[in-house]
Amino acid sequence: MADGDIRFRRPVEADHARLIRVVDDWWGGRRLRHLLPRLWLQHYTSSSWIAETADGALAGFLIGFISPDDPAIGYIHMVAASPNIRRRGLGRQLYAAFADDLRARGVRELRAITWAGNRQSIAFHQALGFRVDDGPGTVRVYGTTAYADYEGDGEDIVAFRRALEDA
Ligand SMILES: CC(C)(COP(=O)(O)OP(=O)(O)OC[C@H]1O[C@@H](n2cnc3c(N)ncnc32)[C@H](O)[C@@H]1OP(=O)(O)O)[C@@H](O)C(=O)NCCC(=O)NCCS
Structure with missing residues (x-):
């Protein structure tokens, strides 16, 4: 589990500036x-999460939503843990918070994507039970399967899904 003094809350608009400051760095440049x-x-704060250390420093975040077209599907747009707090369960906790919340709101499946070269994201999602x-x-x-040129920009994309079992 992540450090016990990490707290979760909903994002607010004012968080945008601090998220933008770390995004490129946290995704490895x-x-x-x-x-x-x-x-x-x-517009997506009611289904997203910010994780902070006891002194208020940004520890991680998850931006996600319930699909407007299919409310049985929850989609994780971005998730990250601070490079200083990786492999300590924070990503897993962010997903658990998202899953628990959306399950209670009728969501039955989670989906996410990443680019094919993002080995840590692929390992992370597979460890959490997502199927490629x-x-x-x-x-x-x-060494995995991906959709070639998924967005028309030449990038190959790995797509994940996981059923949301009843709690
Ligand atoms: C992916 C990411 C969110 C994982 O966060 P994290 O807090 O380090 O993950 P956790 O500690 O909860 O890991 C859960 C499990 O996932 C797997 N895992 C996580 N990171 C891994 C890595 N770098 N290599 C291999 N397995 C990994 C492990 O099985 C891990 O369990 P274990 O540590 O008990 O072995 C984090 O690496 C990150 O922020 N990466 C940059 C942003 C990114 O690529 N986001 C995903 C795409 S949007």
Whole structure:
């Protein structure tokens, strides 16, 4: 488990600035801040989480939502733990908080994606019981299966899903 003094709360719009400051660094230098425009901190806070240490420092976050088209599906848009607090269960706790919350709101399946080269994200999702999509349209890449050129930008994307069992 993560350190006992880590607290979870809902994000507020004012968190946008501090999230944007860490995103590129926490994703290993990859430029990803364009994936977190302010709208996520305006319209998705009731299904997202911020984790902070006792002194208020940002420990991690999860931005997710219930699919407007299929309310049985919960989607994790971004999740991260501070590089200083990795492999101590924080990512697992963020997913548990998201899952518990959405399960109680009728969600039955979680989904997420990552790029095919993000080994730690793939290992993390598999450790949490997510299955990698391997059906029609996927190709073998980096020892897993992925959708080639998923967004039309040349990037291969691994898609995960996990049933939300009854608690
Ligand atoms: C992916 C990420 C959120 C995991 O957070 P974390 O707090 O370190 O994960 P946890 O400690 O809860 O790990 C849970 C399990 O996932 C697996 N896991 C996590 N990180 C792993 C890694 N780097 N390599 C292999 N397995 C890993 C392990 O099985 C781990 O259990 P264990 O430590 O008992 O063996 C974190 O590495 C991160 O922020 N990465 C950068 C952002 C990112 O890529 N996000 C995901 C895509 S949106």
